[in-house]
Amino acid sequence: MRIVVVGDVMLDVDLSGEATRLSPDAPVPVVDISGVRRRAGGAGLVARMLAQDGWPVTLVTVLGDDDAGSQLRTHLAGVQLVAGTSGYPSPVKTRVRAGSHPVVRFDQGCERTPIPDVSPAMLRAVEEAGVVIVADYGRGLAANPQLRGLLGRLAGSVPIVWDPHPSGPEPVPGVAVVTPNISEATKAVQAAGNVPTSVEGVAQVLLERWRSQAVLVTKGEEGAVLLQQGDASSRAVPAPRVEAGDPCGAGDRLAAGLAVHLLAGRDLPEAAALAVHDAADFLAAGGVSALPDTQGQDADPDHQRGAPGRGRRTTEPLLLARSVRENGGKVVATGGCFDLIHAGHIRSLAAARELGDCLIVCLNSDDSVRRLKGPQRPIIGQHDRAELLLAMECVDAVMVFDEDTPEAALDRLRPDLWVKGGDYKGARLPEADLVERWGGRCLTVPFHPARSTTGLADALAKVS
Incomplete structure (x- = not known):
């Protein structure tokens, strides 16, 4: 179940301030520095994102024996490091x-170096992976013959997401998906001399050359293009529109999202669509500048072990359920529209959480709510409803579904317990036959009369 990130790490330093005048020595802006932030970049950024989201992650890399290397170890708190x-x-x-505008970048120690050695501990860590991300930043680790041989052997049984670099080696054959951006993809085919004019054509050339299972070419705000082996044509993966000044880290966020969704058992088209949205959400939230400062923090032991339940706050329900089951825990699920959350909801959710080791809420999408309750509903959109639910200590994950009933979501989730409010008491739950098919049970928790979304909406209408 562990996510293993393999690749090159660098120390990123951000100097931020305001530029209100030009230098008297040359026509260049003078930036008055007001803030300095340091963080792990490259493969280290991918690993940090995953650790921040609560996933058990191991970073396999090499570090210099210098002050920058020491700082990197500090900024990788929360990540199991095998270096x-x-x-x-x-x-x-x-x-x-x-x-919010970049002015200049200075690189130190970024020249090409010989291919580094890998230790037995580094190889063992890769062998234990449930999914692998190769975050190649052209420093040579992805070219190590021993590591490449191991990745080639794992490719048939473990999903491998390969984020390539123009200065790095080609991916090993058989990886699940390679994720170049459009610039990297175009450069990769230029050596052949005949560069296709379309993104789809570029993806086709790379798919044949790299012999990967799929190529996902990202196009920034235009989304991505996915081409899989055996497909007659590519798939467009649209991206939501976001206002983002700095795209730094979007590719890393996309690779991390792909790994999580593939590990959860989603097929590649669905994983790609979700990962593109993950990257857009990351940029909309402020990108790398919004990441918390990890300097001086201790590693979270729950994150290190991948402990289920309260130690993990995640929105990835399938992977959470799988992790809880593999650790011998009991998965509890409940469902509903949760259009206006009230005290009755909170009491029922808290009671459901006490029945097991995690609680996953199956949430009706906006379209589903409209079909069930009319065109004036929902009052609150599905993203805000999910965020409100996740803010509760008793809720561990939310799974949004578009159907009129939660049965398709339940069939994918397969909880040990399906719990509903006590207004169903005395009646067999509609989902009982389905849940019992995999050995699950249906239960009810106490119902709290005079507390309902409809009643609350009517009360609000009277004062609006």
Whole structure:
């Protein structure tokens, strides 16, 4: 169940401030620095994102024996680190920003170095992976013959997401998906001399050359194009429109999302669609500038072990359910529209959570609510409803479904217990036959009269 990130790490330094004048020495802006942030970049950023979301993640990399390498270890708190010694200075990339606009970047120690060695511990960590992300940043680790041989052997049984770099090696054959951006993809086919004019054509050339199971070419705000082996044509993967000043880290967020969704058992088209939205949400929330500062923090032991239940706050329900079951826990699910959350909801959810080791809420989508309750509903959109539910300590994950009933979602989730409010008491739940098919049970928890969404909506209408 562990996600293993393999790749090159660098120290990213952000100097931010305001530029209100030009230098008297040259026509260049003077930036008055008001903030300095340091963080792990490259493969380290991918691992940090996953750890921040609560996934058990191991980072396999090499680090320099210098001050930057020491800082990187500090900024990788919360990540299980299996690191060899590079024998060279750790790369440092310093970005200067005026407001939200990049002004200049300084690179130190970023020149090409010989292919680093890998230790037995690094190889063992990769062998234990439930899914692998190769975050290649052109520093040579992805070119190590021993590591490539191991990844090639794992490709048939473990999903591998390969995020390539123009200065790095080609992916090993058989990986689940390679994720170049449009610039990287175009450069990769230029050596052949005949560059296709369409993104679909570029993806086809790379799919044949790399012999991967799929290629996902990302196009920034235009989304991505997915081409799989055996498909007659590619699939467009649209991206939601977001206002984002700095796209740094979007590719890393997409690779992390792909790994999580593939590990949860989703097929690649669905995983790609969700990962594109993950990347858009990441940028909309502020991108790398919004990531919490990890300096001085201790690793969260629950994150290290991948403990189920209260130690993990995640919105990925399928992977959470699988993790809880594999740790011997009991998965509890409930469902509903939760249009206006009231005290009755909170009491029922808390009671349901006490019945097992995690609680997953199956939430009707906006379209589903409209079909069930009329065109004026929902009052609150599905994203806000999911966020409100996840803010409760008793809710561990939310699974949004579009159908009129939760049966399709339940069939994928397969909880040990399906729980509904006590207004069903004395009647067999509609989902009982389905849940009992895999050995689950249906239960009711106490119902709290005079507390309902309809009653609350009517009361609000009278004062609006």
